[in-house]
Amino acid sequence: MDAATSSHVLPHVKVSSSNLCNLNRKSSLCTQSKFFTTASSHSNEGKRNLDSHSRERPVLSWLGSSDNRSSSTLGGELYNPVLKRNSAEKMICSAGICTYPGSAIGSPSHVTEERIGVLLLNLGGPETLHDVQPFLFNLFADPDIIRLPRLFRFLQRPLAQLISVLRAPKSKEGYAAIGGGSPLRKITDDQANALKMALEAKEVHANVYVAMRYWRPFTEEAVKQARFLHLCKAIKRDRITRLVVLPLYPQYSISTTGSSVRVLESIFRKDASLSRLPYSIVQSWYQREGYTKSMADLIEKELQSFSKPNEVMIFFSAHGVPVSYVEDAGDPYRDQMEECIYLIMQELKSRQINNDYTLAYQSRVGPVQWLKPYTDEVLVELGRKGVKSLLAVPVSFVSEHIETLEEIDMEYKELALESGIESWGRVPALGCTSSFITDLADAVIEALPSTKAMLTSKSISEAVDFDPAGYAIKMFFGSILAFVLLLSPKVILAFRNYML
Numbered sequence: 172m173d174a175a176t177s178s179h180v181l182p183h184v185k186v187s188s189s190n191l192c193n194l195n196r197k198s199s200l201c202t203q204s205k206f207f208t209t210a211s212s213h214s215n216e217g218k219r220n221l222d223s224h225s226r227e228r229p230v231l232s233w234l235g236s237s238d239n240r241s242s243s244t245l246g247g248e249l250y251n252p253v254l255k256r257n258s259a260e261k262m263i264c265s266a267g268i269c270t271y272p273g274s275a276i277g278s279p280s281h282v283t284e285e286r287i288g289v290l291l292l293n294l295g296g297p298e299t300l301h302d303v304q305p306f307l308f309n310l311f312a313d314p315d316i317i318r319l320p321r322l323f324r325f326l327q328r329p330l331a332q333l334i335s336v337l338r339a340p341k342s343k344e345g346y347a348a349i350g351g352g353s354p355l356r357k358i359t360d361d362q363a364n365a366l367k368m369a370l371e372a373k374e375v376h377a378n379v380y381v382a383m384r385y386w387r388p389f390t391e392e393a394v395k396q397a398r399f400l401h402l403c404k405a406i407k408r409d410r411i412t413r414l415v416v417l418p419l420y421p422q423y424s425i426s427t428t429g430s431s432v433r434v435l436e437s438i439f440r441k442d443a444s445l446s447r448l449p450y451s452i453v454q455s456w457y458q459r460e461g462y463t464k465s466m467a468d469l470i471e472k473e474l475q476s477f478s479k480p481n482e483v484m485i486f487f488s489a490h491g492v493p494v495s496y497v498e499d500a501g502d503p504y505r506d507q508m509e510e511c512i513y514l515i516m517q518e519l520k521s522r523q524i525n526n527d528y529t530l531a532y533q534s535r536v537g538p539v540q541w542l543k544p545y546t547d548e549v550l551v552e553l554g555r556k557g558v559k560s561l562l563a564v565p566v567s568f569v570s571e572h573i574e575t576l577e578e579i580d581m582e583y584k585e586l587a588l589e590s591g592i593e594s595w596g597r598v599p600a601l602g603c604t605s606s607f608i609t610d611l612a613d614a615v616i617e618a619l620p621s622t623k624a625m626l627t628s629k630s631i632s633e634a635v636d637f638d639p640a641g642y643a644i645k646m647f648f649g650s651i652l653a654f655v656l657l658l659s660p661k662v663i664l665a666f667r668n669y670m671l
């Protein structure tokens with residue numbers, strides 16, 4: 172059953188500010204952990220609102236402070252908000268702001284009836300082979316997936332149409348090999364139900380909703396089309412008073428969490444009641460002990476299936492992103508991934524598991540450079556060097572999906588065996604593993620005190636900033652330039668790469 176509609180009982184909890192403060196003090200933020208905060212309010216408001224925020228944050232004001240959470244010690248997110256000026260940095264510096272909404276939990280003795288909602292954000296996947304091309308269109312039409320210069324943004328949709336049609340046959344083959352569609356929706360619904368129960372066990376009664384970025388249940392369609400009105404409607408119908416947004420990506424990337432949050436916040440901005448709803452976003456959670464321990468449990472268990480467990484190479488395989496995301500746009504994804512692997516290996520070492528390990532990136536698409544080393548190349552290299560046993564660990568996603576079930580289990584396994592590796596294993600995705608879901612429940616509870624309603628002043632100023640004459644000029648010259656570029660042999664060659 173759809174998690175959003177699974178409960179007919181209004182979620183509620185009695186929350187006193189002192190309880191919430193205690194919870195927050197237990198979180199990484201409040202205990203002054205070296206790692207970055209897991210929760211933030213207002214990922215998009217950015218620096219523009221720093222002044223107003225700083226006035227409102229009585230307990231958790233640390234942006235620019237001299238304690239151990241300075242930009243150089245923020246775990247994987249080593250981005251100095253003062254030095255880096257880009258879109259990702261806005262997210263990160265705003266992620267450092269943690270505010271208390273004055274009304275609900277302002278005074279220690281205040282007790283409010285809360286109706287808590289949790290919104291799980293995920294990528295979504297085609298449910299049938301027929302859905303594959305339109306799913307790919309949605310994906311490539313996302314300006315956070317194909318990042319065109321401003322002048323060429325109007326080409327986004329025609330380009331997405333072209334690339335999705337070129338890519339569809341290869342993608343369909345992959346989805347056909349795993350049963351004719353993506354398992355993501357079912358798994359995410361199961362995770363939502365499990366999370367609801369885990370929260371209930373901690374006496375936090377919440378409704379858990381699911382919003383997918385590229386397939387049903389869509390995030391944006393939730394407001395635009397009657398058929399998919401359920402998300403917005405449900406949040407309103409259930410009279411949710413406080414919302415925690417939990418992207419199901421352990422590490423932050425512009426292309427995943429960043430994109431989903433951008434869409435969600437644009438929906439909130441356009442809806443008067445949603446823009447007044449206090450919410451907070453768990454930006455990344457790879458650094459949580461519950462997650463690293465759960466991953467270590469899976470690895471430890473899977474190693475036992477080899478005849479010589481301590482001779483097995485632990486092979487972390489992460490979904491890649493184009494290098495330009497990290498090097499030009501300031502995406503913290505690679506740093507967070509490296510930190511994540513380090514933390515999992517530390518946990519394994521504490522259990523006397525000292526295997527060799529390596530990290531590589533899979534699933535590259537298109538003509539640009541992606542994060543290296545590439546999974547396929549490393550597998551061949553390891554085989555050549557005489558590695559005989561290998562345990563693949565998918566690490567950027569917490570559900571089984573096409574890239575675990577087809578790419579790793581079929582393509583990479585075959586390649587590894589051909590390259591001289593004799594013994595192959597793969598760690599399953601976390602799915603509904605109870606220690607993991609329990610930890611997600613803790614992450615939600617820790618994020619509750621930092622919920623804050625969106626300010627609408629930004630949308631007003633954006634509307635004022637729009638210049639129709641400038642826009643028309645850009646469209647005119649952009650079209651001519653695009654036409655010339657599209658005819659160049661280099662560009663024609665580049666499109667072929669989407670088909671391979």
Ligand SMILES: C=CC1=C(C)c2cc3[nH]c(cc4nc(cc5[nH]c(cc1n2)c(C)c5CCC(=O)O)C(CCC(=O)O)=C4C)c(C)c3C=C
Pocket residue numbers: 294295296297307310315316317338341342353354355420424426427490491492493536567568571572573574
């Ligand atoms: C952390 C996870 C992911 C990142 C980062 C990411 C970036 C990214 N992906 C593409 C292109 C494609 N991704 C596709 C499927 C897909 N991607 C992720 C996760 C991340 N993507 C998942 C979980 C899935 C599978 C969904 C499912 O149905 O099971 C696809 C479609 C499949 C295919 O044709 O290979 C494409 C295409 C880009 C370009 C990108 C970063 C810019």
Ligand SMILES: [Fe+2]
Pocket residue numbers: 490534
């Ligand atoms: Fe992807």
